[in-house]
Amino acid sequence: MKAIEELGGPFTVEELTAVVPGVGRATVFRTVKLLLESEVLCRMTLEDGSIRYQLSRGEHHHHLICSECGAISEFSDPELDALIHQNAEIDGFQLDSHSLELYGRCARCA
Template sequence: MTIEIRGSDILAALENQGYRSTLPRREIIENLDKRSDGFTAEDLVRDLPHIGRATVFRTIKLLLEAGIICKLSLINGEPRYSLAHAEHHHHTVCVTCGTIGEFHAGTVERVLRLIGNEVGGSIIGHRIELYISCADCARQNIPVPTAGHTHVS
């Protein structure tokens, strides 16, 4: 289920959760609207210099908690954020250009649930990230960074 998200929807969602609609928040959300393929907190800080660093991070935390954006990490561990276009999804991350994609994998979910039974205890959540060299980068033959552990466990 893919959902087209607009800034106004995000604002409405936040207001529903009891948060105020303030100018800095509106500006940050508008800025997010333009970013389809992942961004860093520093991107926002740089783009919106009149908004305090702390406010940017606070708003990111808010949006994370509201499930509007999600946090993931590049193959080297660098944090990235991305607008969540779907209810439940996972990410592909291009190791060369950093572009973030989404995918759905009901099968994987089911297998993980089975594994959870074997492991003992109860499953709280999971994190799946697929590191790829995206079609564009592969076409341009951009060399894949020789990260020490390309298979990240």
């Protein structure tokens, strides 16, 4: 947790592994997975396909990702989630989870 706080922004498993000497990548990966499941961390896919993690606000939410400066803001929308569930379940699909990332430019970069 100290290493995660020191990294500050969104990090990759590789970046986190680099700042915890003596801890193997597999252990870091397992820990990240645990923190993800307990909603301490949230996970996002950047536009280039790389996966990053950051401290979560602790409830289900979505991400707005700035392609210029990398700033990430979060939003929750129960109505949108209801719509996603509705759409997924039309053909009997059983939805376990979903994530939503919106890419563009933040107010400062736009």
